Amino acid sequence: MKTTRTKRIVLTFVLLTALLFILLxxxxxxxxxxxxxxxxxxxxxxGDVGTKESLIIRTIRMPRLLAAAVLGGALALSGFLLQTYxxxxxxxxxxxxxxxxxxxxxxxxxxxxxxxxxxxxxxxMIVAAFFGAMLSMGFIILLSKNMENGATLIICGxxxxxxxxxxxxxxxxxxxDADIVNLHNWSRxxxxxxxxxNVRVMVPVVxxxxxxxxxxxxxxxxxxxxxxxxxxxxxxxxxxxxIIIVLSGILSxxxxxxxxxxxxxxxxxxxxxxxxxxxxxxxxxxxxSFLGGASFCLLCDLLARTVFAPTEVSISTVTAVIGAxxxxxxxxxxMKEKTTx
Amino acid sequence: xxxxxxxxxxESLSAGYEGRxxxxxxxxxxxRGEIMVVVGPNGAGKSTLLKTISGLLPPIGGDxxxxxxxxxxxxxxxxxxxxxxxxxxxxxxxxxxxxxxSMDPMERARHMSLLLTDKRMAxxxxxxxxxxxxxxxxxxxxxxxxxxxxxxxxxxMERLSIKKLSDMFFDKISDGxxxxxxxxxxxxxxxxxxxxxxxxxxxDIRYQLELLDILRQLADDGLSVIMSMHELSLVKRIADRxxxxxxxxxxxxxxxxxxxxxxxxxxxxxxxxxxxxYLK
Numbered sequence: 106m107k108t109t110r111t112k113r114i115v116l117t118f119v120l121l122t123a124l125l126f127i128l129l130x131x132x133x134x135x136x137x138x139x140x141x142x143x144x145x146x147x148x149x150x151x152g153d154v155g156t157k158e159s160l161i162i163r164t165i166r167m168p169r170l171l172a173a174a175v176l177g178g179a180l181a182l183s184g185f186l187l188q189t190y191x192x193x194x195x196x197x198x199x200x201x202x203x204x205x206x207x208x209x210x211x212x213x214x215x216x217x218x219x220x221x222x223x224x225x226x227x228x229x230m231i232v233a234a235f236f237g238a239m240l241s242m243g244f245i246i247l248l249s250k251n252m253e254n255g256a257t258l259i260i261c262g263x264x265x266x267x268x269x270x271x272x273x274x275x276x277x278x279x280x281x282d283a284d285i286v287n288l289h290n291w292s293r294x295x296x297x298x299x300x301x302x303n304v305r306v307m308v309p310v311v312x313x314x315x316x317x318x319x320x321x322x323x324x325x326x327x328x329x330x331x332x333x334x335x336x337x338x339x340x341x342x343x344x345x346x347x348i349i350i351v352l353s354g355i356l357s358x359x360x361x362x363x364x365x366x367x368x369x370x371x372x373x374x375x376x377x378x379x380x381x382x383x384x385x386x387x388x389x390x391x392x393x394s395f396l397g398g399a400s401f402c403l404l405c406d407l408l409a410r411t412v413f414a415p416t417e418v419s420i421s422t423v424t425a426v427i428g429a430x431x432x433x434x435x436x437x438x439x440m441k442e443k444t445t446x
Numbered sequence: 447x448x449x450x451x452x453x454x455x456x457e458s459l460s461a462g463y464e465g466r467x468x469x470x471x472x473x474x475x476x477x478r479g480e481i482m483v484v485v486g487p488n489g490a491g492k493s494t495l496l497k498t499i500s501g502l503l504p505p506i507g508g509d510x511x512x513x514x515x516x517x518x519x520x521x522x523x524x525x526x527x528x529x530x531x532x533x534x535x536x537x538x539x540x541x542x543x544x545x546x547x548s549m550d551p552m553e554r555a556r557h558m559s560l561l562l563t564d565k566r567m568a569x570x571x572x573x574x575x576x577x578x579x580x581x582x583x584x585x586x587x588x589x590x591x592x593x594x595x596x597x598x599x600x601x602x603m604e605r606l607s608i609k610k611l612s613d614m615f616f617d618k619i620s621d622g623x624x625x626x627x628x629x630x631x632x633x634x635x636x637x638x639x640x641x642x643x644x645x646x647x648x649x650d651i652r653y654q655l656e657l658l659d660i661l662r663q664l665a666d667d668g669l670s671v672i673m674s675m676h677e678l679s680l681v682k683r684i685a686d687r688x689x690x691x692x693x694x695x696x697x698x699x700x701x702x703x704x705x706x707x708x709x710x711x712x713x714x715x716x717x718x719x720x721x722x723x724y725l726k
Contacts, residue, residue: 110572110613194569323589327582329568330631336502337560338582338635339552385568386575388588 114389117381121396125174128403132170133162135407137414164301170403172299172307176360177370177402178395179311181378182318183356184371185394189325189387190349191249194435195259197371198357202265203241204368207361208292209269209276210237215288216280227306227362234358241265242354294365294421296406303363314355315395321348322387329385368421369428370405374398376435401427452513453478453670454499454558454639455543459508461491461498467506468494472696474689476639476672481665483681484674486691487715492674493643495691499672500560500641501546511543512557512639555583558639559632563647573611573619573627577603580634602633606660622653629660640664642673646680658684682706690714 134140140158148159184197191201198204214233218225241262248261273292280288290297324345327335336342360367375390378397382389405423412418454476460467468491476482484492497503499510546554559580567576580602581595591599603609608626611619616627625645632640640661646654658680665671665686672689675681681688681702688699692714699705712722 320587323582323585323587326589327579330571330576330579331562331567333497333502333560333562334579336551337500337562338555338579339550340582341551379570383570384572384575385570388590 110383113383117378117393118396120381121378121393121400124400125396125403128400128407129170129174132173132403132407133166135411136161136166137410168299168301168304169296169406171304172363173296173402173406174399175304175308175311176296176364176367177374177405178399179314179356180360180367180371181374181394181398181401182315182391183353183360184398185375185390186318186349186353186356187371188375189329190346190353191258193258194376194439195372195432196262197369198238198353198360199266199366199368199371200259200432201241201245201262202267202269203238203245203262203354203357204361204366205266205269205273206239206241207234207237207358208366209273210234210240211362212273212276212288212292216276219280219288227303230362231306231310231355231359234362235354237269238354238358238361239350241269242350246350290419291365293419294367295409295417295419296364297417299363307359307363310359311356314352314359315391317348318352318356319388319391321345321352322391325349325387329387364420366421367402368425369432370398370401370424372435373424373428373431374401376431377401452476454513454672455511456499457509457511459498459510460506461494461503462506463494463503465506468694469691469696470694472508474696474698476670478638478670479665479668480686481661481671481673481684482687482689483685484672484689484691484696485676485678485681485711485714490691491694492691495689495696496560496641496643496672496674499546500558501549501551501554502560504547510546512546512549512554513541514544515541552583555635555637557637558641559635559637561628561632561640561642561645563644567616569615569617571616572613573608573616573623574599574603574613576616576627577608577630577634580631583635598634598636602630606630606633621648622650622656625649625653625657626660629657633664637669639670639672642671644674644676646675646677654680678711 130145133145134142138158138161140162144156144158145162147156148162180198187196187198187201187203188194190196210233211230214229215225244265245258245262249258277288277292324335324340327338327340328342328345332342335345357371374397375394378393379385379390381397382393384390402420402424405427406420409418409420409423412423452475456472456474459472460470461472462468472495474482484495486492494503498505501510546558578591578595578599581591581598582589584595585591600609603612606626606629608623608630611623611627616624619627625648629645632642645657649657654677661671661673661684675684685702688702688705690697690699690710699710705711709722711717712719717724
C-alpha cells in the first residue's frame, strides 16, 4: 500500500511539472499577437534578431510569464503556511486581509515617491509590502488569540481587507496625477508592465524564502499533529510560529509589491494540490503547492490577457472566478465532515 | 546520588500558569515499571501537573529531575533496572538527576512522551503517518525516517495490533482505535516514562479495559507510567500508587487498596456520606 501512495505522489509531481511547462509555452505563444513555435525558439536561443515577434517575447511575454509563475507559486505557498498556522483550510493572504494591508503600504510609498519625483526600487516595494503584510497579520493574530471559531477569524480578515482597500482607494483618488493610472491598474491586480528588473529582484527573494520554508517542513509536520504534541517532541513552537509568519509575509508581500492583490489563489491552489497528492505532509506539500500555484497563476494570467482581448481584465477577476468556487467547496466539505465526525 | 529505582523526581515543585501556582510543594518520585495514577476533583490541577513534569509548562518553583548518567548515556536508559549489576554501574557511571527544564527538548522527548487528548490533527493523515511522527526526536533535519526508524514503527504497530490501520485515514477511525494510534506514536519515541492525560475518556468500557491491559504489559517491560484518570473503578484496577491532588496540594498514597477501603476516595472528592455506596 505504501508503494501506491508513493506512486501517486510521484505522478502528481510529474503532472504538475508537465502542466507548468505546457502553460509556460502557451503563455509565450498566445496573445494579441500570435507567435509561431519557430519564432519562440529563435527569440530564446537565437539572440536578438530584431523582429517584432522576438521583441514581444523578450521584453513583454518572458518577464511577465516568469513573474506569473514565481509569484503564483509564492502565493500558494504563503496560503499553505497560513492554513497550517491558523489550522484553517480557508485561510490565505487575500482572505485574511494580508494582501490588502501590503497593498495599502505599497500605495502609500508609491504615491509619496511620485509626489517627490523619486524612482521606487523593486526592493523597496517589497519592504513596504512586507511592512503592510505584517501590520494586517499582527491584527489577525491578536484577534485570533480570543477566538476558537475559524469562521470569525476569516470574517475579521475580510473586514481588515476592506478597511485597507478603502484607505488605498482614498489615497488613489486624491493623488490625482497622470502616473496614478498605473497605480490604479496595479491596485486591482495585474501582471502587465512587469520588467526584467522586477523579475531579477523577485526571483531571488522568492527562491530563498522557498528554501527556508522547505527547511521548516519537519517542525511543520509535527505542528500539524497538534501544538502540544509538537512542543512535547521538542519543537520550539514560539520560534516556529514567528518563522512561519515572517516567511508567509515575505511571500505574499513579494506578490503584492509587483502584481497587486491576487484573490483566492492562496486558498485554491494548495487545496487542489493536496487532493491530488492525497497527503498533507509538508515535505511534499511545500514544493507541490509552489508548482501548482505557478501553473494556476499562469492559466489565470493567460485568461486575463486573452478572453476579452484586446481589453485585459485584472488577474484577481480571473482568480476569483476560478478560485472562489474552490473555496466554497472546501467550506462545504469541511462542514459535512464536522457533522459526520 | 539516585536510589536504584527512581526515574523521575520532583523537588518541592509548584506548578501553574503565568506565574500563578495552582499546586504547591509537590514532591514525589516515579519508579521504573510502575503505574502511578493522578486522581482528584476537576480543576485541582492534574493536567497542569502532568504538563509541568513533561516539560511543557515551566515550573513556578522547584524542579523536576530525570535520572541520567553522565558517564554512559546508554546506561541511563536502564536506570532502575533490577538486573543492573554493580559492574554495569561502575565508578563514574553513577546516576545523577538532571533538570528536565535544562535539557534539550528533543533529548527530553527521547526519555519521556506525553499523550494528550489533543483535538487538532491535519486531514489526509494515515495512521502510519501519525505513528511515524513519534520518531521526531530521532530523525534528521528534514524528518526523513531511516531504516531503523521504520523498524521501530513496524514493531510498535505490531505490538499494539494496529498494523491493519496503517493506510486508513486518522480522522476516519473510531475513538478507541485513535487512542491506540496515538499511544503507538508516543511509544515510537522509545520513552522510559509515559505521561497520559485522561487516556480513558471518550472510550467505551471495552477499549478502556484494553488500554489498561496494554499499559500493564508495557509497565511489566519496564516502562514507567504516570497518568490522570477519572474512572475510579479503572483506577482501582490499574494503579500501583496514587497521587491525590486537591486544594493546591498533592499527596502520595502507597496502599491503593487500603485507600479505597478506608473511604479515601469519598474524602478526596467530597462525596456526601449517603452516596458513598457508589464507591463500594
